[in-house]
Amino acid sequence: MQRRKFLITTFGAIPALSLLPSAWAMASNQKPFVIKTRESRFGVPTPFRGVIPNDLKISSKDTDGNYSFFDYVGIDRVPGPNLHVHLWQDELFHAVEGEFVFQVGNQKIKIAKGDTVYGPRNIQHTWTQLSASGRLVYFVSPAHKMEEFFVQMSQRKGPPTKEESKMIDDEFGILNRGEALPPDGQYQYSQAPTHGYVIRAGESRFNEHPANKALSPVNLLLSKKDSDGLMSIFDYVGNSKGGPPLHVHHYQDEVVFITEGEFLFQAGEERFNLTVGDTIFLPRKVPHTWTQLSDKGKMLFFFQPAGKMEEFFKIYRTQTSPPSPEEGARQFSDHEMTVLGPPIVP
Numbered sequence: 001m002q003r004r005k006f007l008i009t010t011f012g013a014i015p016a017l018s019l020l021p022s023a024w025a026m027a028s029n030q031k032p033f034v035i036k037t038r039e040s041r042f043g044v045p046t047p048f049r050g051v052i053p054n055d056l057k058i059s060s061k062d063t064d065g066n067y068s069f070f071d072y073v074g075i076d077r078v079p080g081p082n083l084h085v086h087l088w089q090d091e092l093f094h095a096v097e098g099e100f101v102f103q104v105g106n107q108k109i110k111i112a113k114g115d116t117v118y119g120p121r122n123i124q125h126t127w128t129q130l131s132a133s134g135r136l137v138y139f140v141s142p143a144h145k146m147e148e149f150f151v152q153m154s155q156r157k158g159p160p161t162k163e164e165s166k167m168i169d170d171e172f173g174i175l176n177r178g179e180a181l182p183p184d185g186q187y188q189y190s191q192a193p194t195h196g197y198v199i200r201a202g203e204s205r206f207n208e209h210p211a212n213k214a215l216s217p218v219n220l221l222l223s224k225k226d227s228d229g230l231m232s233i234f235d236y237v238g239n240s241k242g243g244p245p246l247h248v249h250h251y252q253d254e255v256v257f258i259t260e261g262e263f264l265f266q267a268g269e270e271r272f273n274l275t276v277g278d279t280i281f282l283p284r285k286v287p288h289t290w291t292q293l294s295d296k297g298k299m300l301f302f303f304q305p306a307g308k309m310e311e312f313f314k315i316y317r318t319q320t321s322p323p324s325p326e327e328g329a330r331q332f333s334d335h336e337m338t339v340l341g342p343p344i345v346p
Contacts, residue, residue: 249303263293
């Protein structure tokens with residue numbers, strides 16, 4: 001059964017509750033927002049080495065300091081950051097486009113489009129773009145002062161002195177451990193790092209795959225087990241048009257970053273068209289849904305805190321036929337969500 005028919009069959013009998021979205025939206029302290037591709041959260045660009053787009057998409061101000069989310073658009077093959085250590089933050093990188101070499105600890109790993117690398121705090125790491133163009137999105141958790149760090153570094157006219165480097169170490173908890181990796185270097189690659197992990201395109205954190213391969217896979221990239229319950233990150237591969245019913249999360253904020261295709265989102269009473277590189281922030285208690293407009297689509301979406309979303313998608317992966325409307329609504333309710341209406345039908 002096609003995804004659109006699957007969702008409409010399951011939730012089409014649920015009446016559209018047109019008065020609820022406004023009431024729910026009023027209960028939230030935050031409002032939805034969209035950051036378009038090549039734009040930054042507060043309109044302040046922080047280009048890497050002064051020229052490479054490295055835009056803040058979700059700020060620590062949006063997440064109570066729990067994480068920051070950045071979008072790096074590699075328009076040239078410049079060396080990446082110096083080999084360094086974060087004293088207080090873990091990082092997760094996802095390759096949207098191109099090829100990269102990552103060093104985690106003393107091991108080097110080659111990644112390509114759709115691959116994910118997780119590097120824990122206190123482990124030296126760096127990366128460099130190998131292809132002529134590339135794109136990385138990455139999360140830093142907790143956020144600490146990484147946004148301020150990029151603002152300061154993007155304003156510099158040259159490399160810091162030893163005294164300035166010591167100040168950076170103390171203020172931002174980032175310790176320099178060596179030089180950057182050259183893009184044209186000759187590297188011996190490992191399949192996986194000893195510290196952290198790599199998830200290849202189409203794979204999931206714990207090798208969980210849908211029982212019905214006709215469904216659109218939802219792959220786990222960062223588990224609440226990795227983040228002490230702070231957040232879960234998923235990779236969605238849309239094999240057909242359609243989307244979930246109108247629903248609300250009672251305890252989690254949700255963020256979506258589009259990596260392929262076109263989507264229509266509804267948040268409260270507003271609708272937004274999103275395409276590759278666009279980001280939307282969906283606060284808890286605000287009703288929302290989306291539908292995939294293109295035949296193929298991909299997105300990253302993440303929840304903070306993690307809550308019960310991993311358990312919810314485990315049920316989705318094991319289903320081989322659509323549940324009844326009542327059973328579908330119950331599954332949402334069991335995982336801290338409420339269904340308010342049917343999916344969007346453009």
